[in-house]
Amino acid sequence: MPVPVPRQRETPATESGQAVLPQASLTLLVIEDDPAGGLTVPEILDADRHRIRLRTARNLTEASRLLTPDVHCILLDLALPRGGAGSRNAGGAAAEPDTDTADQLDTLRQVLRIAPRHAVLVLTAEADAERAAEAVRVGAQDFLFRDELDGRLLSRAIRYAVERKRADIAQYKLAESKLRAQENARLERGLLPTPLLEGSDLRFAARYRPGRSRALLGGDFYDTVRTPDGTVHAMIGDVCGHGPDEAALGVELRIAWRALTLAGLCGDDLLATLQEVLEVERPCEEIFATLCTVDISPDGRRAGLCLAGHPAPLVSRPGRPAQLLPYENSGPALGLLPKARWPRRQVELGGAWSLMLYTDGLIEGRVGDGRERLGQDGMVEMINRHLERGLSGEALLEASVTEARRLNGGELTDDVAVVLLSRSTL
Structure with missing residues (x-):
């Protein structure tokens, strides 16, 4: 099923041919396996009315290549086949993952491994609420239901996810600093x-x-x-x-x-x-x-x-x-x-x-x-x-x-x- 993520508008170009983007704009990396893109919402705006830039990857290989430092948030479709290979059957429909033998959250875990400092949102069907909650326990910042998604909801979810990730990283650094200080104190007493x-x-x-x-x-x-x-x-x-x-x-x-x-x-x-x-x-x-x-x-x-x-x-x-x-x-x-x-x-x-x-x-x-x-x-x-x-x-x-x-x-x-x-x- 196509992911209802906003399509990008054309961005005006300078004389040099480079796009002019707002200085404070955020970048969202969408990982979903629809070859047609499936971007149906006109646009998403951040709190300052800056347009959020979009990148789309059909599998984890493409996602790794597009995951540059200016990406702030990742939106992962949990319907992506296990391993993020983006495989489809002969009719073009998404291949169903083998849920009997495969961990349906394996792709999320792989995303968290390759992007440990990025905020991650997951997209799933409303019927999969239990799996969505498990995704948050695994490490995602939040989950969104595919049928309820619109530009305003996604924009707000991105902002909240980015801020929560920043807070998590700050808390982790604080805890790490305290542990290092305690370890250093013990080491100093020994030396x-x-x-x-x-x-x-x-x-x-x-x-x-x-x-x-x-x-x-x-x-x-x-x-x-x-x-x-x-x-x-x-x-x-x-x-x-x-x-x-x-x-x-x-x-x-x-x-x-x-x-x-x-x-x-x-x-x-x-x-x-x-x-x-x-x-x-x-x-x-x-x-x-x-x-x-x-x-x-x-x-x-x-x-x-x-x-x-x-x-x-x-x-x-x-x-x-x-x-x-x-x-x-x-x-x-x-x-x-x-x-x-x-x-x-x-x-x-x-x-x-x-x-x-x-x-x-x-x-x-x-x-x-x-x-x-x-x-x-x-x-x-x-x-x-x-x-x-x-x-x-x-x-x-x-x-x-x-x-x-x-x-x-x-x-x-x-x-x-x-x-x-x-x-x-x-």
């Missing part, structure tokens, strides 16, 4: 370290912000562990660059550092082995990494410091302003010089103190009108202001990163990692 400080009287806090938009991790990395002898080892590092390869290398270096530290390596021996790991794992020879390692004695009053091209930590004590630990005679970044050495310096911490390790993302943000950077001196002043307000631990780190972003005039472009170890016993 970022859990400090191993059981048995220690030190308090631990950290803040981490990747510089890349929507990234889980950047090239910055950190870790803290306590070895059986009671020594607490802390580390923070920065792989040059901001891509996923650098982030992956940072994770590898962190895991290697933890394994080597728990195996008993420290200071120069540890850094030399980490350089070998970097040289093997880095994607190109230009990649290097800066590193700061601190090993705090079991009594918590002394620490050994090694710097591999990394900014020196900041120490604060009660009643005294925060200051940078000595950083003379530091070694080069990992991966720059073969057979390099990294001297270990002993520093006195005292009874109560806080030790802050950080990456250069915190100090390289802009300040003022954007012509100068915060720098280490600016960071020390900022930390002292927050200490005078009585901030400590997580609150101190959050306030510091937030102020660095504010001074920068927006998000910091580099990765930022900050670790704070504190001891309150005198």
Whole structure:
């Protein structure tokens, strides 16, 4: 039976021979197997009185070819033979599908597979209301009865179907985004370290912000562990660059550092082995990494410091302003010089103190009108202001990163990692 779909009027042409169509017009792809077209309604108009453009395909092969991005909606005749082959008998009448062995909605499922982002309407006889309802459950936006169809009804059905499909896609994207965020949070918890400080009287806090938009991790990395002898080892590092390869290398270096530290390596021996790991794992020879390692004695009053091209930590004590630990005679970044050495310096911490390790993302943000950077001196002043307000631990780190972003005039472009170890016993 011919599908009563509106015939297109002739469209005026420009001098170049191209049709002039309304800018906001919709396009409907009709899939039906009547070779004569069967387009009997004069025209269909959208809500703005723009004519809806029509394309007609006799089977799914033609439909796939005509399914260009400017098609907004598909009207499928459910009487189309199974598979959409458009076959007819010798008299020209439509061949009846084998309903005993064939799923009458198989063609609809094929349409939904080849056009997952398009609104789909189905056309059927009023006697097939149950099958029409099943078509909606399968994935069609709506169904229309062939005997009741006219231009006004079809126009309204197209508009509603397009809007429902847009709403469905938006809802799907929202749900997908929530699932991705949950998955990313679980992945991030797995990639970022859990400090191993059981048995220690030190308090631990950290803040981490990747510089890349929507990234889980950047090239910055950190870790803290306590070895059986009671020594607490802390580390923070920065792989040059901001891509996923650098982030992956940072994770590898962190895991290697933890394994080597728990195996008993420290200071120069540890850094030399980490350089070998970097040289093997880095994607190109230009990649290097800066590193700061601190090993705090079991009594918590002394620490050994090694710097591999990394900014020196900041120490604060009660009643005294925060200051940078000595950083003379530091070694080069990992991966720059073969057979390099990294001297270990002993520093006195005292009874109560806080030790802050950080990456250069915190100090390289802009300040003022954007012509100068915060720098280490600016960071020390900022930390002292927050200490005078009585901030400590997580609150101190959050306030510091937030102020660095504010001074920068927006998000910091580099990765930022900050670790704070504190001891309150005198």
